[in-house]
Amino acid sequence: MRSASKKTETYVACPESKREKPEGVSSRKSPFNLFMNQLQGKKSSEKQGKSQSSLVSRLFKGSRLNPPKTDRPKEKSELETTDSQPDKEVETEAGTETKIETISETPATSETVESQSLGTETDLESNTVKMERFLQRLGKKSHSRSIDLNNCGLTSMDAAELGALLPLLPDLEELDVSWNDFIAGALKPVILQIHHISKLKILRLSNCRLTTDDVLALGEALTTTPDLEELNLSWNNNVGGKLAKILQGIQEGSKIQILELMDCDLTAEDAASVGQVLPQMQNLEVFDLSINRNIGYSLISIVQGLKNTPRLKVLKLHTCGLTQDSIQVLGVAFEHLPELRTLDLSGNKEVGGGFKDSAAHLAHLKLLHVLDLHQCSLSEDDVASLAQVIPLLSSLQELDLSANKKVGGSSENLLSRLRFLPELSTLVITGCSLGKEAFTAFASVIQTGHLTKLQQLDLSYNDSISEEGWATFTQNVPLLKELTELDISLRPANFRECGLWFGRLLSGLTKMPMLSELGIQRWRIPGPQQEDLEYFNHYHKRSIHFDYGGFQ
Incomplete structure (x- = not known):
């Protein structure tokens, strides 16, 4: 092809010889008129017909955001131009040529949009591959919104790698690293990255041997998870005495539905902290404080808080050091728990005799499905009182x-x-x-x-x-x-x-x-x-x- 005399012009071959322009008519024809003249000309060869089809695509390419790709890469390369390149000549077999104006491209070209989209998809794919390899190495399967590393022998290096991957997963909804007690003291990097996953709904950290630093970091992290629905910190003895630091991350209107704190060595001060935060968890449905033997004498604080959890369905106080007085105090809360389905008071050997005067409170639990009183040292008077209330629990x-x-x-x-x-x-x-x-x-x-x-x-x-x-x-x-x-x-x-x-x-x-x-x-x-x-x-x-x- 020969270069045009001007950068803004392109010579296109026509099947006919060059016609003289009528007087008073501009020497520059619009691309559309040129195209119509070409259609009215003599029949050209098959190759000329293909060139005209390519020309139509070029003339109207600017009106489409994503032009369809052709399977004729050679013809496309001969006709496509950019703003930074001079117009080129396109010759036909007849050897004649016609000038047309170049149609300028818009600044945001379809190629740019495709490039940006491709880059985003590539990044997402890369992040997914990284996570899949990490999980496969630990014998776990990959899920788009869930990471389950329960009981898989995580090491300190694994915890560090997980912490580096979390910022790449902003849509993560579930994170479970429970029963990995070898990562004691190494979980802080993971906790510090939780603010990157604000959509988190489930966080399970049971039996991870949380340290004091982990506990403090977790309290701050919970302020960035407004959608959290489940929190499980069970079997972490170091939570005891520091629970207030964690619960400070639970804000008014919390969406938490499940709170499990089994065997955390909770103290009387922790029980008071729980009582203070319960009114902020009106969506709470499952509450498990089992195997915390030191909270029995401080149960009154928790009971006051339970009065503000009308949706509670499961209450477990197994082996919590409850006494006869505790049973009487707890009974007062039953009338505020109309949705309660499961009540576990088992393993409290000092409650014997406590049901004599408080068993009647169970009658408020019309929807109760599960009643667990095993190993409670029930007295004959307790059994007699329970016999009176059993007929009122028809949903049991x-x-x-x-x-x-x-x-x-x-x-x-x-x-x-x-x-x-x-x-x-x-x-x-x-x-x-x-x-x-x-x-x-x-x-x-x-x-x-x-x-x-x-x-x-x-x-x-x-x-x-x-x-x-x-x-x-x-x-x-x-x-x-x-x-x-x-x-x-x-x-x-x-x-x-x-x-x-x-x-x-x-x-x-x-x-x-x-x-x-x-x-x-x-x-x-x-x-x-x-x-x-x-x-x-x-x-x-x-x-x-x-x-x-x-x-x-």
């Missing part, structure tokens, strides 16, 4: 009274009241020293068609039940059609001969289609029935796991 699905030895002598009335619990699916009365009368009362309840939704029944470690009691029970247990698990094991080192009732139990299993687990530890089973037991699944095409530990 799980009841655990285990390891309360005095239940056996006074549980006849309590167990007979179970008929008022139509939704009960789990009943655990392990090690309650059940007597003949109590066990017989429980077997009258089954016989009359109640407890039809019972799925799990644990009667283990009640070695005092007589042969007659077991005979009555095994006669009626086939009526529990939905039962999936049954445990009648004896205490360790206490072996006992099976009576005739065992054959009746084995026969009744054929009428219990849902049963999959039968615990019969330490029962000595007669020889013929041992064989029946070993071949039961084969004969009846069942899949029941018999937990008996071999025959003694």
Whole structure:
């Protein structure tokens, strides 16, 4: 191609010879008119037709943000120009040429937009690749909005690398580094980067051996996570005495729904801090303070705060050093917790006798599904009071009274009241020293068609039940059609001969289609029935796991 005499002009070959311009008409034609003249000319060769098509694309390219790419790179390179380049000539086979004006490009070219977009996509892809490699090295899968490093043996170097990656993940919603106790003292770099992920909703740091520096940094970091819904700091003993530093990051109108502080060695001062911050967490649904033995005497502060958490569904105070007075104080809060579904007061051995005058408060919990009172040293008076309130908890699905030895002598009335619990699916009365009368009362309840939704029944470690009691029970247990698990094991080192009732139990299993687990530890089973037991699944095409530990 030959260069034009002027930089702003381009010579384009025409099928016809150059025509003279009429008088009074400008010598410079618009590209559009030129194009129309070309269409009205003589038929050109196939190559000329392709050149005209390319010319149309060039003339109107400026009106589109992203012009479609052609699969004729050679023709495109011959016709495309930029503002910084002179116009070029395009010759046809005829050898004639026509001048047209250059159409200037807009400053923000489509190529620039594509380049910027490509750069952004490349950066995102690069960040994703880095995170995927990091997670794969730790045996974890990559998720766009979640990092789960639970129990994967993180080292200090891993924690440092994670801290460097967090700023690249502004859309992260879940971060879990729980049960990595080897990173003690190395978690601060991670915590300091939390302000880069303001969309964080779930933060789990349980059993990470948080240090004082980690705790202080975490308190500041929480001020930058307004969308946080779950915070789990359980099994970090160093949180004790410093909880106020963390809770200062929880602001008014907090979205936190789950707060778990199990076994954090909390002090009375920590309990007071919790009580002060609870009114700011009106969205709280799950609150677990279990295994903090020093907060029982300071429970009043927490109870005052609980009055401002109307959405609370789960309250766990297992092994918190609660006393008789604590139970009475806690009972006052129940009327402010209409949504409560789970109440765990287990493992508080000093509360025995506390339910005598406060069990009535449980009646406010109309929607209660789970009541766990195991190992609470319940007295006979406690059991009598509970027997009065049980019929008012018609939504109850799980009841655990285990390891309360005095239940056996006074549980006849309590167990007979179970008929008022139509939704009960789990009943655990392990090690309650059940007597003949109590066990017989429980077997009258089954016989009359109640407890039809019972799925799990644990009667283990009640070695005092007589042969007659077991005979009555095994006669009626086939009526529990939905039962999936049954445990009648004896205490360790206490072996006992099976009576005739065992054959009746084995026969009744054929009428219990849902049963999959039968615990019969330490029962000595007669020889013929041992064989029946070993071949039961084969004969009846069942899949029941018999937990008996071999025959003694």
